[in-house]
Amino acid sequence: MSTSRELILDRIRAALRDAPVAAEVPRDYRPAGTNTADLDVLIDRLADYKAEVHRVGAGEVAATAARLAGEGGAVLVPPGLPAEWRPEGSFADDGLTPERIAAAGAVLTAAAVAVAETGTIVLDGSPDQGRRVITLLPDVHVCVLRPDQVVASVPDAIARLDPRRPLTWISGPSATSDIELNRVEGVHGPRHLHVLVLDS
Amino acid sequence: MTTFLGMPATAPRGVGHLRGDQPFPRAAHDALGDSQLRRNLRHATTTIRGKSGRVIAELPDWQRLRDAGSAIKADVMSRLPDLLAELESRVTEAGGVVHWAADANEANRIVTDLVRRAGSERVIKVKSMATQEIGLNEALEDAGITPVETDLAELIVQLGDDKPSHILVPAIHRNRSEIREIFLRAMPGVDPELTDDPPVLAAAARRYLRETFLSTSVAVSGANFAIAETGTLGVVESEGNGRMCLTLPDTLITVMGIEKVLPTWRDLEVFLQLLPRASTGERMNPYTTMWTGVTPGDGPQNVHLVLLDNGRSAVLADTVGRQALHCIRCSACLNVCPVYERTGGHAYGSVYPGPIGAVLSPQLTGIEDNASLPYASSLCGACFDACPVKIDIPSMLVHLRDKAPHPPAERAAMAAAAYTMSRPRLYAYAQRAAKMARIAGRRGRGLPPPLSGWTAGRDLPEFPEQTFRDWWAQR
Numbered sequence: 001m002s003t004s005r006e007l008i009l010d011r012i013r014a015a016l017r018d019a020p021v022a023a024e025v026p027r028d029y030r031p032a033g034t035n036t037a038d039l040d041v042l043i044d045r046l047a048d049y050k051a052e053v054h055r056v057g058a059g060e061v062a063a064t065a066a067r068l069a070g071e072g073g074a075v076l077v078p079p080g081l082p083a084e085w086r087p088e089g090s091f092a093d094d095g096l097t098p099e100r101i102a103a104a105g106a107v108l109t110a111a112a113v114a115v116a117e118t119g120t121i122v123l124d125g126s127p128d129q130g131r132r133v134i135t136l137l138p139d140v141h142v143c144v145l146r147p148d149q150v151v152a153s154v155p156d157a158i159a160r161l162d163p164r165r166p167l168t169w170i171s172g173p174s175a176t177s178d179i180e181l182n183r184v185e186g187v188h189g190p191r192h193l194h195v196l197v198l199d200s
Numbered sequence: 201m202t203t204f205l206g207m208p209a210t211a212p213r214g215v216g217h218l219r220g221d222q223p224f225p226r227a228a229h230d231a232l233g234d235s236q237l238r239r240n241l242r243h244a245t246t247t248i249r250g251k252s253g254r255v256i257a258e259l260p261d262w263q264r265l266r267d268a269g270s271a272i273k274a275d276v277m278s279r280l281p282d283l284l285a286e287l288e289s290r291v292t293e294a295g296g297v298v299h300w301a302a303d304a305n306e307a308n309r310i311v312t313d314l315v316r317r318a319g320s321e322r323v324i325k326v327k328s329m330a331t332q333e334i335g336l337n338e339a340l341e342d343a344g345i346t347p348v349e350t351d352l353a354e355l356i357v358q359l360g361d362d363k364p365s366h367i368l369v370p371a372i373h374r375n376r377s378e379i380r381e382i383f384l385r386a387m388p389g390v391d392p393e394l395t396d397d398p399p400v401l402a403a404a405a406r407r408y409l410r411e412t413f414l415s416t417s418v419a420v421s422g423a424n425f426a427i428a429e430t431g432t433l434g435v436v437e438s439e440g441n442g443r444m445c446l447t448l449p450d451t452l453i454t455v456m457g458i459e460k461v462l463p464t465w466r467d468l469e470v471f472l473q474l475l476p477r478a479s480t481g482e483r484m485n486p487y488t489t490m491w492t493g494v495t496p497g498d499g500p501q502n503v504h505l506v507l508l509d510n511g512r513s514a515v516l517a518d519t520v521g522r523q524a525l526h527c528i529r530c531s532a533c534l535n536v537c538p539v540y541e542r543t544g545g546h547a548y549g550s551v552y553p554g555p556i557g558a559v560l561s562p563q564l565t566g567i568e569d570n571a572s573l574p575y576a577s578s579l580c581g582a583c584f585d586a587c588p589v590k591i592d593i594p595s596m597l598v599h600l601r602d603k604a605p606h607p608p609a610e611r612a613a614m615a616a617a618a619y620t621m622s623r624p625r626l627y628a629y630a631q632r633a634a635k636m637a638r639i640a641g642r643r644g645r646g647l648p649p650p651l652s653g654w655t656a657g658r659d660l661p662e663f664p665e666q667t668f669r670d671w672w673a674q675r
Contacts, residue, residue, distance in 0.1 A: 005300040008458065008509045009281050010206030015517035022275035027268055029261040029470070045483060095497075098414050098448065118476075118484035131498045132447045132489075136440065155469035155486075163430040163465045164294070166495045169472075169488035174440040177480050178353035178369055179376055179398040181244040181251075187352060187402045188409065189440025189487060 017187050032159040035152040035178065037116050042150055043197065045119025050185050051193040058198055061085040065108040065142045068194050073105030075142075076134060080127020081108065085144060101133060106140035107190075112167075114150045114195075115157045119172065121195065122157060124165040124199030132166055141190040143170075147200040209303070210566040211511035215333040216304040217363075218511075218551015218565050223572040227547035228539075237544050240375045245535045250483025252532065258483070259473065268470045270590040273526035276461060277516060283428040283461045284507065290431025294493020296503040301455075303510045308339035310506055311420060311453055315345050318451045320418040326435060326445045328422025329367060330455045330508055330531055330552040333500035333564075336420065346413055347420070350441035352405050359386035365545030365553065367531040368479055373544050376401065402439075408443070419445035419500070423456040424528070425471060428507070429464045433505065434490045436475060446489045452500035457508050459516075460527040471528060474588035479530035511564035520599045525561045526589045533583035533593060539576055548573060555583035559596040567603050573598035612659070631667045 022128035043053045056064055066087035070077045075090040085108065093101070101107075111121045121143055123129045135141050151157050161167060174189030185191065212219055220227060231237060256262050258659040276283060288298045301307035315323055323340065325331065325347050337347045337358075349358045357364050360382040364370030370381065380396040387408055394404055424436045435455055436444045446452060462468065476485045494503050516522045532538045534554030545553030550561035550570065558577055562570035574597045583593045620626050647655045 004306060007206070007302050008507070008513065009284070011208045011302075011509065011513035012281050012284075012458070012516060014206045014296045015208045015513050015522075016278070016280070017517075018276075018279045018519055020519070022278040023267055023271060025271040025275060026264070029264040029268055032469070049482075049486075069287070099437075102414075115484070125495065125498055131369050132443070133499075136443050136447055154473050155466075158466060158469040161294045163427065163432045163490065163493050166492075166498055167488075167490040168443065169484065169490075171482070171484040171486050173486070175486045176352050176402055176439045177248075178351070178356070178371060178439075179370070179379060179401060181247045181369060182398060183482075184398045184402050186399065187295070187406055187439035187441070188350075188413070188444055 012036060024155035030153060030155065030179060032153070032155040034155075037152045037156070037163055039116070039150060039197065042114055042119060044194055045116065046172070049119050049175075051172050051195055054194060054196050056196050056198065058084065061108075061198075062087040062143055064196060065090075065106060068085070068140060068142050068192075069105030071105075072140070073103055075099040076101060076104035076107045076138060078109055078130025078134060080130070081110065082128065084177060093130050096134075098137060100183060102137040104138040106142050107134050107138040108142045108144070109135055110144050111149060113157045113160050114145050115152075115154055116150055117153045120157070121170045122161060123168045123170065124161060125167075126165075132168055135168070139190055140192045140194065141170075142194045144196045144198065146198050152157065204348050208513035208517040209487050209509075209511070210231060210514045211333075211564045212303050212305060213506070213565075213569070215308070215339075216333055217334060217551045218561050219569050220547075222549070224547055224549070225572060225578045227549060228543040228576070231543045231547045236375075237373050238542060240373055241541055241544055243375075244369070244372050245541050248481055248535045252478060252535070253370060253481075255477045255481055255483050262477075262666065265470055265473055266588055266590050269474050269528075269588060270526065272462065272467050273589055276459070276463065277522055277525060278517070280458065280461070283463060284458060286428040287426055287431060287461050288507075290428065291433075291493055296431070296433045296493040296505055298370070299504060299506045301506050301508045301510070304334035307334050307455060307506055307508050307510065308336055309441070311455065312339055312343045312345065314451070314504055315340065315418050315455050318418045320345070320416065320451075322346045322348060322412075323414050323418045323420050324348050324350050324412060324416045324449065325354075326419065326421040326437065327354050327370070327553060328444045328455060329422070330422045330457050331420060334455070334508070334510060336455070348409075348416070350409055350413070350445060351437075352402065352439055352441075355405055355409075356382055359383065361386075363546055364551060366534060367552065367554070367556075368532075374545070413441075413444040413448055417449050418451045418453065419449040421445055421452065421454045423454050423460060423505075424475070425468065426456060426461050427463075427465050427468065428461050430492055432465065432490050432492045434468075434488060436485050436488045438480065438486045440487055443487055443489055446491065446583055447499050449500055451502040451504070453504045453506065455506045455508055457510075458512055475505070475528055475530055478532040478586070478588035480668060500606055514566070515560070515563040518563060521563050523596060524556065524563055524589050526591050527556050527560065528589060530588055532586040532588060536582040536586045538578060538580060543576075548576065555593045555597075556591070559593055559600060562600055562604075567600060568605065571604045574604055628669055631669065634663050635665075635667075
C-alpha cells in the first residue's frame with residue numbers, strides 16, 4: 001500500500017517539474033454576508049421543487065405533523081426533538097431497525113440551516129435531527145425551520161456549517177432527471193417533503 | 201521491476217473502459233444511421249440546455265464564480281502532492297482508511313479485497329465515473345461478487361446490458377418506451393402492467409431496489425469532491441440512492457480520482473453553486489451527502505477512501521493538457537456539443553464522451569490509443585463557453601491533434617508549406633506556380649490523384665488572375 005503511495009506522489013512531483021505557480025483565487029463573487037435572507041424567496045424556491053410549505057406557530061407543530069402522517073402510521077422523531085413539538089403517539093429513535101423506521105407514517109425533525117436562494121434545507125445530525133437514516137426511509141419528511149436558521153446563499157450556509165458533522169443537503173423531495181432529462185419527483189428518498197416555517 | 205519510479209504513467213490496457221473497439225469516425229458513422237438515437241439525444245440535450253440557461257441567468261455573479269472555480273482548480277494542480285497528503289491525514293484522524301491505487305488493476309484489487317474481508321457477496325453502488333473507468337463491476341463479478349447499480353440511469357444501462365453514453369445521464373440514449381421494455385424484460389418481479397409514464401418507471405425502480413438497499417452490507421461510491429483541510433467527502437445526487445448507499449451499509453468504499461481534492465471547506469461555496477446549475481440545470485440537486493471519516497452511531501462504521509491515479513499523473517505532466525483534470529463531471533460540454541448531439545456517447549468509445557472526453561481519454565491512455573478523438577470536434581468553442589470551470593477544450597483539442605500520429609505525406613506537406621511561407625521569394629514563386637493550377641484543374645473538379653482525397657469533401661479555392669504582390673508591383 002505504502003509503495004503505491006510513494007509511487008503516485010513521485011509521479012505527480014515529476015509531472016509538476018515545470019513548477020507551475022497558480023494565481024491567487026479571485027473571490028469577487030457574492031461572499032457570505034452579502035445579502036440578508038428573504039423568507040419569501042425560500043418559500044418560493046421550496047415550492048418550485050415540489051416541497052410543501054406551511055407557516056405555523058410553535059404550538060401547531062405537533063398537530064400539523066400528526067395530520068401529515070395521516071392514517072399511514074405514527075410519527076417518528078429524533079431523541080432530541082423539543083418536547084412541545086412531539087405529536088401524541090409519536091415514537092423516538094433509540095437505535096431502531098431500518099424496517100421499523102421505514103414503517104413510520106412520517107418523520108419529524110428540526111434542521112441546521114436553510115438556503116433561500118436554492119430552496120435547500122441542511123441537516124447536521126444534531127440531537128433534534130437525529131441519525132441520517134431516520135430522514136431517509138420514511139415516505140414523508142416533515143422538517144421544522146426557525147426563521148433565524150434561514151440564510152441567503154450557499155456561501156452563508158457553508159460559513160455556518162461544521163464539516164465534521166455528517167451533513168445532508170435536501171432540496172425538495174427525491175427526484176430524478178434520468179428519463180429524457182425531465183424531472184420526476186419520488187425515487188428512493190422520501191417522496192413528500194413538508195417544511196414547517198415557524199412564525200418569528 | 202521494469203517501471204521507473206516517479207515517471208508519470210498512462211492507464212494500462214486490457215482493463216477498464218477508456219478505449220473503444222473502433223476509431224471515432226467509424227463508430228460515429230454507425231451512430232448517425234440510428235434516427236431514434238438522434239431524436240432521443242436532440243430532445244434530451246435541448247431540454248437540459250434550456251433548464252441550465254434559466255437557472256444560470258438567476259445568478260448575477262456566475263462569471264465570477266467560474267473565474268474562482270477555474271483558479272481553485274489550477275491551485276489544486278500546482279500543489280497536488282501536499283493536498284493529497286493533507287487529505288490522507290485528515291481522513292485517517294477521522295477514522296477512515298486511505299488506500300492508494302496506481303492504476304485500474306490495483307484499485308480493483310483493493311476494492312475486491314475490502315469487500316471480501318467484509319464478508320459480502322454483493323455491493324450496492326452509487327453512480328461513479330471512476331469505477332466505470334476502471335471496470336470495477338467486471339472485476340467484482342470475476343471475483344464472484346455481484347455489483348448492483350442503484351442510480352436509475354445506471355440501472356437501465358445494467359439491466360439493458362448496455363453501455364453508458366453520457367456522464368450525468370448514462371441512459372440518455374434511451375427514451376421512455378425503450379426503458380419500459382428493458383424493465384419488463386430484465387427487472388425481477390416487475391409489474392407486467394408497467395406503463396411508460398416516467399413516475400411509474402421511477403416507482404418500479406424504487407420497489408425493485410428497496411430490499412437490496414436494506415440487506416447489503418457494503419457500498420461502493422465515487423466522490424464529487426474531497427476537502428483536504430477537513431477530510432470531508434461529498435456525493436451530489438438526486439434520487440436518494442446515494443443517501444441509501446452512503447448511510448445504510450456497515451462498510452463504505454469510495455473510489456476517487458486524485459484530481460478531485462479541494463483545498464478548503466470554503467471552496468465548496470463555489471462548486472456547490474457551479475455544479476448543479478451547469479449539470480442538471482437545478483438551483484441545487486435534491487440531495488448532497490457529506491461525511492468526514494466515521495460518525496459513531498450514524499452511517500457506515502468502516503470507511504475507506506481509494507485514491508486513484510490511472511493515468512492522471514500523465515495528464516498532469518502535459519502543461520497544456522493538464523487543464524483536463526479541472527473537470528467536475530457536470531457534462532455541460534456534452535449537452536452543447538453539435539458533434540455529441542448527433543453521434544451520442546458510445547461513438548467516443550470511452551466512459552468519458554463528448555468534448556471533455558475527447559481531451560481526457562487520449563491523455564489518460566496515451567494519444568496512440570485514442571488518436572481519432574481530438575478530431576471529434578468542429579472547434580466551435582461552445583464547450584469552452586459552457587464549462588463552469590472554464591476549461592479551454594478547443595485549445596487542448598488543437599494541441600492533442602498536433603501530438604497525434606499523422607500520415608508521413610501530411611507531415612511532409614505541412615513542413616514544406618511552413619518552409620515556403622517563411623521565405624518571401626519562394627512564396628512568390630509558389631503563388632505563380634499556383635496560377636498554373638488554375639489551368640491544370642478547373643474549379644469544381646478538385647485536385648488530381650494522389651491529392652484528390654483532400655478535395656473530395658472540399659472545394660478547391662479559385663486562384664485570382666493576379667496576385668496581390670503582382671498588383672502591388674505594377675502600381
